[in-house]
Amino acid sequence: MRTTADAFRLVLAAALCMAGTAFAQAWPSKPVRIIGPYAPGGTNDIAARILAERLSQRLGQQFVVENKPGANTRIATEFVAKSAPDGYTLFLCAAPHSTNPGLYEKLPYDTIKDFAPVVHVVTVPLFFLVPAASPAKTVKDLLELARKDPAHANVGSPGNGSAPHLAIELLNSVSGAALAHIPYKGDAPAIQDLLGGRLGASVDPIAPALPHVKAGKLRAISVTSPQRYAQLPEVPTLAEQGFRGAEAFAWFALLAPAGTSADVIAKLNMEVNAALKQPDVVEKLIGLGMTPVGGTPEQLGSFIRTDIDKWTKLIRARNIKPD
Numbered sequence: 001m002r003t004t005a006d007a008f009r010l011v012l013a014a015a016l017c018m019a020g021t022a023f024a025q026a027w028p029s030k031p032v033r034i035i036g037p038y039a040p041g042g043t044n045d046i047a048a049r050i051l052a053e054r055l056s057q058r059l060g061q062q063f064v065v066e067n068k069p070g071a072n073t074r075i076a077t078e079f080v081a082k083s084a085p086d087g088y089t090l091f092l093c094a095a096p097h098s099t100n101p102g103l104y105e106k107l108p109y110d111t112i113k114d115f116a117p118v119v120h121v122v123t124v125p126l127f128f129l130v131p132a133a134s135p136a137k138t139v140k141d142l143l144e145l146a147r148k149d150p151a152h153a154n155v156g157s158p159g160n161g162s163a164p165h166l167a168i169e170l171l172n173s174v175s176g177a178a179l180a181h182i183p184y185k186g187d188a189p190a191i192q193d194l195l196g197g198r199l200g201a202s203v204d205p206i207a208p209a210l211p212h213v214k215a216g217k218l219r220a221i222s223v224t225s226p227q228r229y230a231q232l233p234e235v236p237t238l239a240e241q242g243f244r245g246a247e248a249f250a251w252f253a254l255l256a257p258a259g260t261s262a263d264v265i266a267k268l269n270m271e272v273n274a275a276l277k278q279p280d281v282v283e284k285l286i287g288l289g290m291t292p293v294g295g296t297p298e299q300l301g302s303f304i305r306t307d308i309d310k311w312t313k314l315i316r317a318r319n320i321k322p323d
Helices: 006-026 042-059 072-080 096-103 138-147 161-173 187-196 206-214 262-275 279-287 296-317
Strands: 033-038 063-067 089-094 115-131 156-157 178-182 201-205 217-225 247-258
Touching: 006 063, 006 096, 033 042, 033 072, 042 063, 042 089, 042 115, 042 247, 042 262, 042 279, 063 156, 063 206, 072 096, 089 096, 089 115, 096 161, 096 262, 096 296, 115 138, 115 161, 115 187, 115 262, 115 296, 138 217, 156 187, 161 206, 161 247, 161 296, 187 201, 187 206, 187 217, 201 206, 206 217, 247 262, 247 296, 262 296
Parallel strands: 033 063, 033 089, 156 178, 156 201
Antiparallel strands: 089 247, 115 201, 115 217, 115 247
16 A cells, blocks of 8 residues: 555656656757867867757757867866756767876766767778878888888877877787877878878878878878778778778767756757768768767767777877877
């Protein structure tokens, strides 16, 4: 027989459930911010703006991108971690989200506990690039040249702790090579030195390098992702060249502050997945060197935990330090 207290608890639970459903139905009732961890104009920022535009259309409320660059994405990450979990602050995080726990002894947030996964938005394949004049046609060629001539061993990346940097270190670990990492402040300076013949190679997302590859000024000798890239199908993967276990890629995913309503998370997940299947969105993203992913919040959470474990082990094994 139910007591008065039991009845009260049932009524309260029903009321809370109805309130949560009503909140999700009303959300969004004001503009929603998507925080980007990089300066305007980069790949992450462009992806965020494509997403914001489509969500604005689909949900009838403005989604705006707010850039908070710096500290290898830690500034934006801390800002979102400390934001109200009301569904009006979201985060398009990038690969450093899972590498920073290994790079820094202490972070002002908990990478797992302070965030609610929403959806894996895109992966960004990385490429080993060499100047057109380089004799290296494959990664094995590059490693052999680097062994004989230190000038070919210098490999640039957009910076310490970046996904391209870790791709270089992972290849070193798998192959036993000693490629020397040369950090730059972004993709563009590395590519300029590569074009000028001041680097033996560079690892970068394809978007800023693609015009130079198409023009024959640079050569892509490998893609670091598990599959070949649709726009450069002739470029083999590292695994195809005998370097299994060296796969790496950049990625962007949508997160919310921990405690955000499960109904809002589900609604966002559904809308982003729908947007990522629209032909014009797919065409835009692929044209910018990104591959749409999608999936469930649970799949994203599992991916992030696995990625943290993978890169933390490599960072510690190779004693990689941030800037």
